[in-house]
Amino acid sequence: MTHTPTQVVSAGVDLFADAVAAQAVPVSRVAWQPPMTGTEQDLATVAADPLRHEANERALAAMLGVQAVLVDVAPASEVLGLERGEFLHAGPPIAWEQASGPLRGALMGAAALEGLVEDPEDAVALFASGEGIRLEPCHHRGTVGPMAGLVTPSMWMFVLEDPTTGRRTHCSLNEGLGKVLRYGAYGPEVLERLRWMSAVLGPVLAAAVRGHGPVDVTGILTQMLQMGDEAHNRNRAGTLMLMRDLAPAIVESGHDTGDIGDVLRFVGGNDHFFLNLAMPACKLALDAARDIDGSTMVVAMARNGTEFGIQVSGTGDTWFTGPANLADGLFLGDFGPEDANPDIGDSAITETAGIGGFAMATAPAIVRLVGGTVPDALATSRRMHEITLGENPRWSIPVLEFQGVPTGIDVTRVCRTGILPQINTGMAGREAGVGQVGAGLVTPPAEIFPKALAALAERTRERGQSFSTGA
Incomplete structure (x- = not known):
């Protein structure tokens, strides 16, 4: 006897699903694609790691347990011990020779600010010689x-x-925005503003x-997500609450x-002012999840304008890098894609923590700045749940029935699904001194996640060998 199934599940191309549906049989379509090329063996190895499940639970719980409070504002020379000739920069390590235009412009302006x-x-000659100069990532x-x-010794810092x-x-x-040091501008008005700061x-x-x-x-972040901010490119409510x-x-x-x-006018007129508190709050939470053996959770995403790098809880301080991508978005004035530098900045720490591009559904108005549509913003927040370990109940999305933001990017889920983290970002001019040219959406280079997965798999194998030999 032939039995007609009451329901069919179809994964992959739609040809089979369309044929079944044409015969009036209910069909559930599942979006599926093979894992990233070459990751199958490493995925199997890491999936079998007996530490992975508990390690990821610990990492996520550690991150969610952090409360970030602003306790001080002080010069970097005091709170970081920065000395003359030391410069901190965004992203993974880089030398002057590989530095992008906006990073070079910022370094040039910072050298003048410090009187070098x-x-x-x-x-330019100073950095090319390297004499008395030290470049180091902010994350370090x-x-x-x-x-x-x-960051230079004379700059004042928020301390969380x-x-x-x-x-x-x-x-x-x-x-603020426009011609500012962080976008690579270094004209007299930029230095004058920094000296006033x-x-x-x-x-x-x-x-x-x-x-x-x-x-x-952390409490302000909770409230601002309910008020139309996503805490990366929209911080208006957060700034006003501060x-x-x-x-x-x-x-x-x-x-x-x-x-x-002057201070009240400056802060009140700078909707992005709170971004520089959201970022260290996210880093404080993610740093709590570092160095947990077996964890596949990403604890940092950062870009220096040339390379995009990630760090993973279970692999210590190692950076896994690839070429930074160009953002796709909207441009200021007469600027266009040819004027933009590849992705740059530590601000993707917000997405790493589950806000920013991961929480675009909290801030539909953000699409007017970075491009896309409101349905795109909603779909992005939903999609990011497919590559994360859990949700943050403290930070929720009203339009999605107050679902917690997707939290804890999992290297294995990224490699298994091919879904890349979504970041919304500003765009700096390719040439030093230009400043901001637009804002848009960008993803990491896909190859960095298989690199991290391979390192996790190697650690799993080494741990297994040590156990089997009784070492």
Whole structure:
């Protein structure tokens, strides 16, 4: 006797599903594709790792357990121990010779800011010689920096702390948009603004934070996601809530009233100001998940304008890198794709933590800045759940029935599905000195995830051999 199935599940191309549906048989279509090429054996090895499941649970729980509070604002020379000639930058390690235009422009401006050269153009020879110069990733010093990510000794830093553990992370103060150092601009107006930030903005904010007491940055992130921000390219609500908390203490700080007015106007007129608190809050949470043997969770995504790199909990401080991609998005004025530099900045730490591009559904208005459509934003947040270990109940998406944001990028899930993390980002000009040229959407280079998977598989094999030999 022939039995007609009551339901058919079809994976892959639609030819079979269409034929079944034409015969009035219900069919469930499953989006499926083979794993990334060459990853099959490594996926099998890591899947069989007896440590993986518990290690990933520990990593996710450690991250979700962190509370980030703003406890101070102080110069990088004090809180990071930066010395003359030391420069921190975004992304994985890089030398001057490989540096992109915006990173070079930021370094040139920063050298003038620190008095190493009189004219930023003179810094080219200084960096080419390498004499008395040291470049180091922000991530290596408990810090993150947007776009070029430049941090120098005289710059003032936000200091965030987890009250339970005392661990700290840091980030510079946000300059605003357009022709700014982090986008590679270094004209006189850029340096003048940075000097004002060190002379006025930093000290006023420091007095306010110390007078007010710790500011709950994680709590503000929770609220701003309910108010139309996604905490990467939209931070308007977060900035206003920070102002609400600190404005009375700023007024009562004892500083010159003119300086107080300038600070309030600067922060209030800079919708991106809170980004530089969201980033170190995310790093503080993700750093708690580092160095857990067997964990396949990504703890950092960062770009230096030439390479895109990731770090994984179970592989320590190793960077897995590939060429940074160009973002696809909207451009300012007469700029176009030929003017844009490949992806740059530490700000993808927000996506690594589950916000930014992963939480685009919280901020439908973001598509007007980075391109795409509102349905695209909703679909992106749903899709990111396919490559993550869990959800963050603290950070939720109202339009998706308050579902927690997708959290804990899993290297194995990325390799198995071929789905890449979605990042929304600003775009810097390709040439040094240009500044911002647009904003858009970008993904990491696909090859970095199989590289990380191979390292995880090798560690699994080595651990198995040690166990079998009793070593």
